[in-house]
Amino acid sequence: MQMFRHVENVSEWQDLPLRGGVRVGSILAVGVDLPRLLSWGPARTVAARHTRRWAQVFDHLQSSRPGPWSGWTSSYDGRPLPRRQMQDWLRATLERIKALEPRRVLEVGCGAGRIARALAPDVESYLGLDISPAALDALRAGLRADGVRAGHVDLRLGDHEALARLPGSSFDCIVVNSVVQYLPNLSALQTLLDSCGRLLAPFGAVFLGDIRDLRLQEAFAGSLAAYQQPQPLSPGALWIDISRRLIEEPELLVAPGYFAAAAPWAGAVDLQLKPGRTDNELFRFRYDVVLRHGPTPSRPPALVFRGDNAAQALVRALGRAEAPFIRGESFTDLRISPVIEPMSVKRSPRRGGRRPGGFHPARLFSLGARHGYRTVVSPAASHRVDRLDVLFQREASLPGCSGAPAHGVVARGALTQEAMTNMPLAAAALPRLRTAVGERLGGGRPILLVDALRLEKLQRDAPDWLAHVD
Numbered sequence: 001m002q003m004f005r006h007v008e009n010v011s012e013w014q015d016l017p018l019r020g021g022v023r024v025g026s027i028l029a030v031g032v033d034l035p036r037l038l039s040w041g042p043a044r045t046v047a048a049r050h051t052r053r054w055a056q057v058f059d060h061l062q063s064s065r066p067g068p069w070s071g072w073t074s075s076y077d078g079r080p081l082p083r084r085q086m087q088d089w090l091r092a093t094l095e096r097i098k099a100l101e102p103r104r105v106l107e108v109g110c111g112a113g114r115i116a117r118a119l120a121p122d123v124e125s126y127l128g129l130d131i132s133p134a135a136l137d138a139l140r141a142g143l144r145a146d147g148v149r150a151g152h153v154d155l156r157l158g159d160h161e162a163l164a165r166l167p168g169s170s171f172d173c174i175v176v177n178s179v180v181q182y183l184p185n186l187s188a189l190q191t192l193l194d195s196c197g198r199l200l201a202p203f204g205a206v207f208l209g210d211i212r213d214l215r216l217q218e219a220f221a222g223s224l225a226a227y228q229q230p231q232p233l234s235p236g237a238l239w240i241d242i243s244r245r246l247i248e249e250p251e252l253l254v255a256p257g258y259f260a261a262a263a264p265w266a267g268a269v270d271l272q273l274k275p276g277r278t279d280n281e282l283f284r285f286r287y288d289v290v291l292r293h294g295p296t297p298s299r300p301p302a303l304v305f306r307g308d309n310a311a312q313a314l315v316r317a318l319g320r321a322e323a324p325f326i327r328g329e330s331f332t333d334l335r336i337s338p339v340i341e342p343m344s345v346k347r348s349p350r351r352g353g354r355r356p357g358g359f360h361p362a363r364l365f366s367l368g369a370r371h372g373y374r375t376v377v378s379p380a381a382s383h384r385v386d387r388l389d390v391l392f393q394r395e396a397s398l399p400g401c402s403g404a405p406a407h408g409v410v411a412r413g414a415l416t417q418e419a420m421t422n423m424p425l426a427a428a429a430l431p432r433l434r435t436a437v438g439e440r441l442g443g444g445r446p447i448l449l450v451d452a453l454r455l456e457k458l459q460r461d462a463p464d465w466l467a468h469v470d
């Protein structure tokens with residue numbers, strides 16, 4: 001089998017957003033320049049349709065399968081996620097929101113109201129916004145069934161852009177839970193964050209929950225590929241499977257480093273992993289963000305323990321309650337490490353049979369609770385995807401808040417779409433591109449459209465992988 005660094009005629013297709021390609025047996029893997037694809041003629045119209053399409057999806061879900069957990073199915077086998085796991089997820093989410101002491105609440109993407117129905121009875125005012133009329137109807141019916149007085153609850157049809165029409169400083173708590181993934185792109189997310197900054201009253205907070213982690217996208221895709229294929233795949237076949245999943249992803253994923261730099265109005269930015277022993281996709285591959293309006297709170301210095309070798313010392317310091325703030329940095333995250341390792345292009349050597357160091361997030365939460373500390377567990381600021389950071393704090397003055405915007409190292413200018421999010425709009429434009437490539441190529445040969453950067457990385461790091469696929 002022959003492999004070509006560049007498929008001769010691909011580079012000549014100046015009007016198509018392509019960059020090189022490789023021929024692998026019967027497959028032609030063609031690199032797509034994703035930023036160019038977004039400004040390619042047929043792709044431009046897709047942006048306007050994106051939000052409408054999600055509104056139809058949620059309308060359909062609500063009318064075809066009403067119920068509190070409709071649509072919450074496993075990406076692995078399509079079955080509903082276990083009820084107990086979903087209840088753990090909701091409990092953890094509600095605890096985080098309630099810790100913000102919400103009074104005047106705005107919820108963007110309130111849906112059928114899992115959160116609204118838990119908050120509305122106890123708050124001064126609640127405004128829920130959603131793009132799905134059916135979800136809003138279901139929420140109205142739910143609130144009626146709960147006997148919630150209607151006067152302080154306002155439900156409106158609208159998307160994230162409708163926030164621009166609300167008066168400034170009107171809310172002390174804004175909830176955006178499990179919604180960011182349906183935004184079309186980075187610029188929509190930035191619009192949402194800018195609006196939150198304007199709408200928050202001083203010292204208010206925004207809870208952005210259930211954010212899909214861009215850095216873990218490949219590991220997630222790899223775990224799906226491994227689960228869904230009856231036979232173990234060769235590295236090349238696995239690469240092809242993962243590449244297809246990545247480029248066809250219709251939802252928005254965001255790197256944790258984005259939030260601190262993108263919300264300059266936030267004095268404190270907390271990125272948080274969920275507590276609990278549950279290791280499903282919601283707990284593994286997603287995180288929550290709390291952004292607090294106002295100045296950065298000052299903190300006494302923390303005792304710091306760094307890396308897996310310091311794990312036991314950290315546990316001992318907690319046991320002796322040695323300091324009001326104890327920080328752990330860059331520990332292996334045992335919830336995520338089992339699914340990361342088999343996926344990396346450059347594999348790190350396995351430590352044969354040894355029990356891995358590090359912590360499962362659940363262990364850190366229970367250690368904190370046992371020794372009287374509040375616990376915040378975050379994706380590591382070191383940007384290692386298999387690592388976590390933890391802050392234990394004795395004081396309850398800022399509930400669940402680490403104060404320091406640990407991920408604030410990214411300059412605003414570095415917040416490019418490619419670095420911070422994937423490009424769901426590109427996925428929608430792929431069928432047209434695939435047709436155009438097929439027409440030029442003729443012959444009905446299978447074509448794999450791949451992110452050009454990913455193809456270039458493979459050619460650089462592991463060119464032999466594709467040679468073994470057929």
Ligand SMILES: C[S@@+](CC[C@H](N)C(=O)[O-])C[C@H]1O[C@@H](n2cnc3c(N)ncnc32)[C@H](O)[C@@H]1O
Nearest residue numbers: 058109110111114130131132159160177178182
């Ligand atoms: C997965 S549900 C989450 C509902 C609720 N926040 C919760 O956690 O239970 C996502 C909701 O976001 C809504 N949504 C999606 N994109 C939106 C947008 N751009 N603006 C407002 N709502 C949106 C959908 O209609 C859907 O009801």
